Amino acid sequence: MTNTAQSLPFRKMHGAGNDFVILDSRGRDRVTTPKLAAALGDRHRGVGFDQLAELHDAGNADLALDFWNSDGTMAGACGNATRCVASMVMDETGRDALTIRTARGLLAAERRNGRVWVNMGPPLTDWDKIPLSAPQDSLHLPLDGDPVGVGMGNPHCVFITHDAEKVALEEQGARVERDPLFPERTNVEFISLLGEDHLRMRVWERGTGVTLACGSGACAAAVAAVRRGLTGPRVVLDLDGGRLEADWRDDGVWLTGPVAEVFRAELTAEFLAGL
Numbered sequence: 625m626t627n628t629a630q631s632l633p634f635r636k637m638h639g640a641g642n643d644f645v646i647l648d649s650r651g652r653d654r655v656t657t658p659k660l661a662a663a664l665g666d667r668h669r670g671v672g673f674d675q676l677a678e679l680h681d682a683g684n685a686d687l688a689l690d691f692w693n694s695d696g697t698m699a700g701a702c703g704n705a706t707r708c709v710a711s712m713v714m715d716e717t718g719r720d721a722l723t724i725r726t727a728r729g730l731l732a733a734e735r736r737n738g739r740v741w742v743n744m745g746p747p748l749t750d751w752d753k754i755p756l757s758a759p760q761d762s763l764h765l766p767l768d769g770d771p772v773g774v775g776m777g778n779p780h781c782v783f784i785t786h787d788a789e790k791v792a793l794e795e796q797g798a799r800v801e802r803d804p805l806f807p808e809r810t811n812v813e814f815i816s817l818l819g820e821d822h823l824r825m826r827v828w829e830r831g832t833g834v835t836l837a838c839g840s841g842a843c844a845a846a847v848a849a850v851r852r853g854l855t856g857p858r859v860v861l862d863l864d865g866g867r868l869e870a871d872w873r874d875d876g877v878w879l880t881g882p883v884a885e886v887f888r889a890e891l892t893a894e895f896l897a898g899l
């Protein structure tokens with residue numbers, strides 16, 4: 625922290641139960657450090673979140689976004705936080721289209737009929753882009769359960785199951801996250817087909833654990849389902865925290881779903897000084 629004498633405003637938002645602390649650093653220096661992210665991510669001694677998203681200025685885009693997990697590590701992509709922040713900035717500016725700079729690249733966000741869609745970019749299927757630790761066919765990863773590997777700016781390992789409800793999510797998620805096949809660890813999704821272009825999905829997130837929803841994971845799941853011939857390119861996904869939609873088009877995988885602001889508050893100078 626550069627200035628611990630002052631309090632720091634933030635807002636809490638969630639997208640289908642995937643919850644975020646949003647720090648707005650437009651017009652000032654960024655404040656997040658691994659220590660701040662981990663302290664704030666503590667649900668007992670901090671605020672608690674699945675991800676922290678920090679807005680800042682981008683020369684060639686409307687805004688830029690960094691994402692942090694609750695273990696203090698950074699993530700290259702976060703679909704639900706991108707939707708939340710896009711919705712917030714659209715409300716603030718009255719605009720219906722934005723460009724957002726992320727580690728993954730420049731993302732487009734659009735409001736159509738009141739729903740905010742974000743283009744999470746084209747999926748990455750080459751082993752070194754996901755990344756995997758050695759050359760592999762990402763459509764059939766060499767792990768029990770024959771999962772699909774997908775990069776969405778962050779790594780995903782998608783298991784197609786008969787019934788995602790029955791999966792031992794914590795045990796399997798924790799194990800697969802740290803499998804040596806994934807040099808940067810991985811997010812882990814379990815999907816099953818509920819109906820035509822309709823999936824059930826449960827998720828274990830890298831750096832966070834079980835969450836109620838994951839937007840980049842929903843995009844990765846749709847890509848895996850299409851590549852394995854399970855669904856068409858536009859998919860509805862039922863997650864523990866609500867329903868997301870992913871639409872894999874030529875220009876990337878578009879994502880939409882519910883967004884909510886919960887509260888605005890400020891971190892005290894005492895909390896910040898204790899870091």
Ligand SMILES: N[C@H](CCC[C@H](N)C(=O)O)C(=O)O
Nearest residue numbers: 699702703704778838839840
């Ligand atoms: N919840 C996020 C993903 C966070 C990804 C993060 N856990 C990682 O890649 O380390 C989403 O909606 O896309």
